[in-house]
Amino acid sequence: MRDLLRRVIAQFAVDRQVLALAFARMADGIGNSFLIVVIPLYIASDVVGGATFGLEEAMVIGVILSLFGFLNSSFQPFTGRLSDRTGKRKPFILIGLGGLAVTNLSYVFAESYLALVVIRALQGVSVAFIVPASVALVNELATSQDRGGNMGVYNTFRLIGFGAGPAVAGTIVTLGPYALPGGATITGFDAAFYIATITAVTSYLLVTVLISDPDRTAENAGADLSIPIWDTTGSKLFDPIFTLGVASLFMATAIALFATIQPQVNARLEQGATWFGLQFAAFIIAQILLQTPIGRACDQYGRRPFIVGGMFLLVPSTLVQGFITSSELMFGARLFQGVAGAMVFAPSLALAGDLAGEGESGSKLSVLTMAFGFGIAIGPLSSGALVGYGFEVPFVFGTALAALGAILVYTQIEETLEATRPVPVVGGD
Structure with missing residues (x-):
């Protein structure tokens, strides 16, 4: 049993900062994947209303969910290039995580379809700051002899977070409302949004405390x-x-x-x-x-x-x-x-x-x-x-x-x- 445990630990024996970044991405992945399940339920609830611009409710859900992916992907080349030009990774990751924290909390106050569209669009842009800078940082902390292993560990923890979120999000919404100290209550939706916010803040703190830019990144900024x-x-x-x-x-x-x-x-x-x-x-x-x-x-x-x-x-x-x-x-x-x-x-x-x-x-x-x-x-x-x-x-x-x-x-x-x-x-x- 002890030998098995050693082998498991050895699988994740990577650069300390890579492991810290992997845990940070796991945390924000939990919160972000929460929304894949929660947003359709939120749209279908009585909380959200307003103009749908002639679209059926199912189409509104599709637009809101797809908008995140398209904006996230579209902005990644620009944020990745800007990160290279400035020779910085950590500030871009923090900008993205800060944006996620704010937008996750904003869902609590969103009561119209248009508000949800705007919030989800801003989330897509926020994640576009995180992804290229994170992958670039892992790449620069690794060497040619351990780059694959570092990428594998980073993706493993990120996917654990992404897979764990949807598994519990529906349950959290269903079991609401929740009683708070002092007699106040919050709905299952608000509880899910607060949890998503907390995971983003946790990621922000982990990156702030444990991550730093390699010196050679700044030295080589501005290449072709x-x-x-x-x-x-x-x-x-x-x-x-x-x-x-x-x-x-x-x-x-x-x-x-x-x-x-x-x-x-x-x-x-x-x-x-x-x-x-x-x-x-x-x-x-x-x-x-x-x-x-x-x-x-x-x-x-x-x-x-x-x-x-x-x-x-x-x-x-x-x-x-x-x-x-x-x-x-x-x-x-x-x-x-x-x-x-x-x-x-x-x-x-x-x-x-x-x-x-x-x-x-x-x-x-x-x-x-x-x-x-x-x-x-x-x-x-x-x-x-x-x-x-x-x-x-x-x-x-x-x-x-x-x-x-x-x-x-x-x-x-x-x-x-x-x-x-x-x-x-x-x-x-």
Whole structure:
């Protein structure tokens, strides 16, 4: 038992600041993912009213939830580049976390659809300050020999927070109102918003106390931060970081197809909401379990084998979801899709980090995080539009994207790990 505990601890033996940042992102992830469940319930309640601008309530929910993803992804290249120009990471993370804390609290006072739209839009912009700066900081605190492991640990804790929030958010709303000392009460909605605010403040304090910018980040600020599309070396057609961004977009789109077709999935499989929740969570479970070990493995065996293997595994694991007629098999397919995602995400960030020069991490790595965010937003919209043509059509579409992404990484990505390791000198004076 003691040896097992040592091995578990060793899995998270990374830079102290990376671990602190991972815990901070886990905390704000809990609060932010709370809102995925709470906002639709809040909109459907009697608390919210006002003009809907001709949109049905379901469409208002979709706009509010999607707006966050689109604005978050759209602003990431700008905040990432600004972070590189200034040579600072910590202030950008704190700006984003401060924005999250304020906007989470603002929901308590929001009583109109328009107010919710504005608040959620501001949250998207706030997170756009956090993501590129956080990933860049992890990249700069790591070396080529442990970059994958650091990325894996960071993503593991972030996903734990993201997965834990929805699991308890509905319960907190349902069990309200809550009695406070002095005879006052708060609704379940307000309790959820206060908890989300507390998690953001906790993250802010952790970053303030435990995180500092590496000196070399400021020293190398202001480098060439352009993101080329074409490969400037002439050995490939596309730039490798651009290629990874496109592959991340395709992967995220394929993964997110499942999110908005719950009625169709439940009807086809003759199952209830519990089974759908388990199937939806299967992807996150695989990510949490595998991000760290795969990240460490790619430090030893290389980035490219995992990225290529994950993209090719994504093809069948996406396609079968359109033809499965069993709840258990759908759970398995989603689990394997999660394995594919884990094989791609941390090694891709590590490979992009290997290629990023000093002071370029925010710009270069934001290409991947932006693309993934857009894919998460595009996927649900695509499945909603395509499922009317047949249950299997969205998954065939996602499979085509996954196949194209697999071809791109196989033909356009080269290994970076060996190139970054020092070559031992034999003999000599």
